Amino acid sequence: MTDKIDKAPGPAAAQTPYEDIRAIPVRRYGRWVSGVVVVVLLGWLVYAFSQGNVMWGTVGDKLFDSSVLTGLWHTVLISVTAMLLGLVLGVLFAVMRLSKNPVTGAVAWLYIWFFRGTPVYVQLLMWFNLALIFQYLNLGPIYKNEMVDVMTPFVVALLGLGLNEGAYMAEIVRAGIQSVDEGQTEASHALGMTAGQTMRRVVLPQAMRVIIPPTGNEFINMLKTSSLVSVVQYVDLLRATSNIGANSGAVMEMLFVASAWYLILTSIFSVGQYYLERRFARGSLRSLPPTPWQRIKANLGTLRRPEVAR
Amino acid sequence: MTDFSKGAGSQPMVKAEGVHKSFGLAHILKGIDLEVAPREVFCLIGPSGSGKSTFLRCINHLEKINSGRLSVDGELVGYRQKGDKLYELKDREVAAKRRDIGMVFQRFNLFPHMTALENVMEAPVMVKRESKAVARERAQRLLDRVGLADKAQNYPSQLSGGQQQRVAIARALAMEPKLMLFDEPTSALDPELVGDVLDVMRGLAEDGMTMVVVTHEMGFAREVGDALVFMDDGVVVEAGNPRDVLTNPQHDRTRSFLSKVL
Numbered sequence: 033m034t035d036k037i038d039k040a041p042g043p044a045a046a047q048t049p050y051e052d053i054r055a056i057p058v059r060r061y062g063r064w065v066s067g068v069v070v071v072v073l074l075g076w077l078v079y080a081f082s083q084g085n086v087m088w089g090t091v092g093d094k095l096f097d098s099s100v101l102t103g104l105w106h107t108v109l110i111s112v113t114a115m116l117l118g119l120v121l122g123v124l125f126a127v128m129r130l131s132k133n134p135v136t137g138a139v140a141w142l143y144i145w146f147f148r149g150t151p152v153y154v155q156l157l158m159w160f161n162l163a164l165i166f167q168y169l170n171l172g173p174i175y176k177n178e179m180v181d182v183m184t185p186f187v188v189a190l191l192g193l194g195l196n197e198g199a200y201m202a203e204i205v206r207a208g209i210q211s212v213d214e215g216q217t218e219a220s221h222a223l224g225m226t227a228g229q230t231m232r233r234v235v236l237p238q239a240m241r242v243i244i245p246p247t248g249n250e251f252i253n254m255l256k257t258s259s260l261v262s263v264v265q266y267v268d269l270l271r272a273t274s275n276i277g278a279n280s281g282a283v284m285e286m287l288f289v290a291s292a293w294y295l296i297l298t299s300i301f302s303v304g305q306y307y308l309e310r311r312f313a314r315g316s317l318r319s320l321p322p323t324p325w326q327r328i329k330a331n332l333g334t335l336r337r338p339e340v341a342r
Numbered sequence: 343m344t345d346f347s348k349g350a351g352s353q354p355m356v357k358a359e360g361v362h363k364s365f366g367l368a369h370i371l372k373g374i375d376l377e378v379a380p381r382e383v384f385c386l387i388g389p390s391g392s393g394k395s396t397f398l399r400c401i402n403h404l405e406k407i408n409s410g411r412l413s414v415d416g417e418l419v420g421y422r423q424k425g426d427k428l429y430e431l432k433d434r435e436v437a438a439k440r441r442d443i444g445m446v447f448q449r450f451n452l453f454p455h456m457t458a459l460e461n462v463m464e465a466p467v468m469v470k471r472e473s474k475a476v477a478r479e480r481a482q483r484l485l486d487r488v489g490l491a492d493k494a495q496n497y498p499s500q501l502s503g504g505q506q507q508r509v510a511i512a513r514a515l516a517m518e519p520k521l522m523l524f525d526e527p528t529s530a531l532d533p534e535l536v537g538d539v540l541d542v543m544r545g546l547a548e549d550g551m552t553m554v555v556v557t558h559e560m561g562f563a564r565e566v567g568d569a570l571v572f573m574d575d576g577v578v579v580e581a582g583n584p585r586d587v588l589t590n591p592q593h594d595r596t597r598s599f600l601s602k603v604l
Contacts, residue, residue, distance in 0.1 A: 219451035219510075222402055223465035223517060224441035226434060233468060237455045314455055314497065 090285040094276060095292065103272025104293050110189050110268060111258045115251050117194030122201020127231070129206055140202065147199035153260055156192035159183065160264040185266035193258060197250065204246045208239030240312045248305035252298050259290075269293055353416045355380045355521055355552045356401055360410035363396055370396045372576035373410065378554055378569070383547045385563040385584060386556045388573035389599060394556045395448075397573070398523050401554065402443045403436050414443065415520060441469055444514030448526040450506040452498040458485060458509045459494040462516045469517070477516070484512035488542050504535030508542055515546075522546065524555040560604055564588050572596045 094100055128140035147155065163179035170176045212235045220230040262271035270290050277286030310323065322330065356378035363371035370393045378384040386394040399405045400412060403420045412419045420436060421428045431439070452461050462481035466472040485491050488508035490501075498506050507527055514522060524543065528536040540562050547553060547566050557563060563570055563584045570584035572591075580587055580596045588604070591597045 213451075215447060215449055215451040216453065218404055219445075219447060219453070221404065221437070222440055222443070222445035222447075223513070224437050224439075224469045225465065226437045229468050233464065234453055238453075312455075 086288075087282055087285050090280075090282045091288045091292075094273075094282075094286060094289050097276065099272050099276065100269070100289060100293075103267055103269040104297075106267055106272075107255070107258055107269040107293075108297065110186070110193065110261060110266065111251070111254045114190055114193035114197055114258070115254050117190060118197025118201045118250070118254075119247075121195065121198025122205045125198060125202035126205035126209060129202065130209060144199045144202050147196050148203075152192065152196040152257060153263070155196055156188065156260060156264050159188045159192045185261070185264055188264045189258070189261035189266045189268075192264070193254065193261065197254060200250060201247070204243055204250070205239070208241075208243035209235055211242045212238045237312070241309075244305070244309050244312055248301070248308075251305075252301060255297050255301070256294060259294075354378055355382070355415055356384075356554065357413045358397075358410065359412075361397070361400065361407050361412050362409035363393070363400060363405060363407050370576055371400070371407070374573075374576075374578060376571060376578060376581065378552065380552050381550045382568045383553045383555065383566050385567040385570045386554065386573060387558070387560070387563065387570065387599075388579075392573045393576045394573045395525050398525050398554060398556050401521075401523055402440050402445055404445075414439070437469075441465075441517050442520050444517060444519035444522040446507070446510050446514055446522070446524045446527045448529050450498070450503070450510045450530070452506055452510055452513070454498050457495050457497055458490060458501065458512075461498070461509055462513045465513070465517050481512070481516060484515050485509070487515075487545075488512045489538065502535060503531045504538045507531065507539045511539070511542055511546075520552065522551055522553045524553060524557070526556050526558065528557070528559055558603060560588060560600075572599065574599070 125140040125143055128136040129144075131137060160183070162183055166179050168176060169179050169182045216234050216238065217230055220234045221227075225233070258268055259270040261268050262274070267275075273286040273290040274283075277283040280286075307323070310321070354377040356376075358374045358376050361371055361374040362369070372393075374393075374397055386398065388394050396405060400407050401414060401419065406420060417439070418428075419439070420431055422431060422435075423429075452458075453464065456464060459478065459481050462484055463474065463477040466477040466480065467474055482491065482494060485494050488511055490505055490508055490512070493501060493505060493509075498509070501509065507530075511527075527543070528539050531539065536559070540559060543553070543555070543562070544566050555562075555567070567584035570582065570587050571578050572580045572587065572593075572595075574595050580591060580593050587596065588600065591600055
């Protein structure tokens with residue numbers, strides 16, 4: 033209708049010739065000095081490691097050791113499941129905290145207060161030792177078992193990490209929900225959508241944009257914090273590598289192996305997070321930023337393009 | 343085009359009797375009485391803070407009235423009457439009643455994570471459980487009607503204010519309402535974009551849609567309006583035919599307001 037403005041530059045704009053300014057650029061000596069200093073320091077560090085008593089061969093050999101890979105798998109498994117538990121609890125408690133019911137609001141507040149206010153290490157130990165005070169897990173007619181049988185290392189780790197994460201996620205999700213403009217809820221209600229539909233279809237998808245970046249942080253933290261579960265006898269990456277280290281004497285080498293895998297995991301996840309954020313940015317940006325791959329292709333394109341007349 | 347005059351009985355589409363509304367200590371509506379007839383374009387004008395937007399929001403129960411009676415198409419808003427007792431409606435019942443009342447906001451309030459087409463399809467699919475194919479077909483037709491058929495796949499952030507507001511109108515029409523509420527639909531628009539939105543509203547009026555319009559567009563009120571109410575400080579100061587009220591206001595307050603806006 034009104035938007036028939038021709039965006040293409042007019043013929044006059046394209047043909048106006050101009051001459052580039054030729055000037056001698058400022059010499060930035062400070063940049064050269066700081067660059068040299070940093071390179072020298074880096075060189076020292078590399079030299080130190082080359083002289084250190086490190087059996088690099090062992091690092092390479094043990095990187096794909098089957099028990100290391102099992103530990104790696106356990107680390108991924110516990111991180112992902114604990115994060116999922118944390119997400120579900122986070123949404124639940126965030127909605128509870130925002131609800132008009134004072135009882136659910138207070139309960140959510142208490143949950144967050146406790147699980148965010150005590151160290152996750154302490155929480156893991158409490159789950160681990162739960163059998164000391166409750167001999168049985170008794171859910172009435174549905175389920176009854178000895179607590180020591182219920183609380184396997186995996187369950188302890190899952191509850192310890194997941195419930196702790198839930199408290200943090202609740203605050204992240206709450207902030208996300210509150211960031212969505214009230215007009216969105218009104219518009220949705222005015223269309224006849226129920227509160228549940230409004231939350232699912234309108235509020236949460238928009239809240240995701242605010243929720244995802246800190247959640248990515250949380251997951252990267254989780255990947256690393258999961259190394260604490262070795263104290264509750266769960267054989268994760270750190271426990272698996274430390275076992276080998278203790279038996280073979282290659283303590284530092286095995287810590288290098290563990291670090292390498294942690295770095296690989298967090299790197300892979302960071303890439304995934306980038307694409308996830310891109311997905312939920314739909315509509316909030318006029319045009320989505322190109323993915324790194326698209327950027328590379330675009331750059332190759334400009335390299336190949338013949339020089340236009342200057 | 344489409345005939346919107348469904349449900350047009352003899353009873354008023356909107357009827358307010360002694361409607362009061364307070365926010366805490368602020369007494370916003372102080373006894374509003376008015377009637378909107380079916381197929382009528384009913385304009386509400388007045389200075390900001392006079393309560394006209396609040397009254398509009400009461401009609402679809404976005405705000406709860408404190409006193410008086412307010413009904414749409416013969417049914418009470420937000421309550422059910424049994425004998426001489428009033429029962430508050432459940433959230434689900436309130437939602438069901440809102441299906442028949444379309445609303446257009448000053449700030450558009452399109453869903454930014456959905457394309458124009460998805461915005462228009464959303465309510466029929468979610469609320470009426472319509473199939474996507476049927477909803478899409480109608481959404482396309484409505485976008486065409488508001489002159490935006492080629493913008494169906496654009497997100498709201500890629501549209502101008504006037505285009506967004508026209509999508510918002512299409513979104514409200516998708517529920518096939520019997521009543522449309524407009525809350526200052528052109529106030530947030532650049533002057534050059536106002537015309538397109540008013541054209542769409544004029545078209546709706548010609549097709550027999552019942553409309554309650556809170557507006558500062560006196561030209562629209564005069565040309566398209568069938569009835570006009572001037573509100574100030576929570577009361578109806580003057581009501582009548584727009585052409586009479588705007589050209590020959592009876593009250594000093596109306597005169598001084600009009601002298602500032604015309």
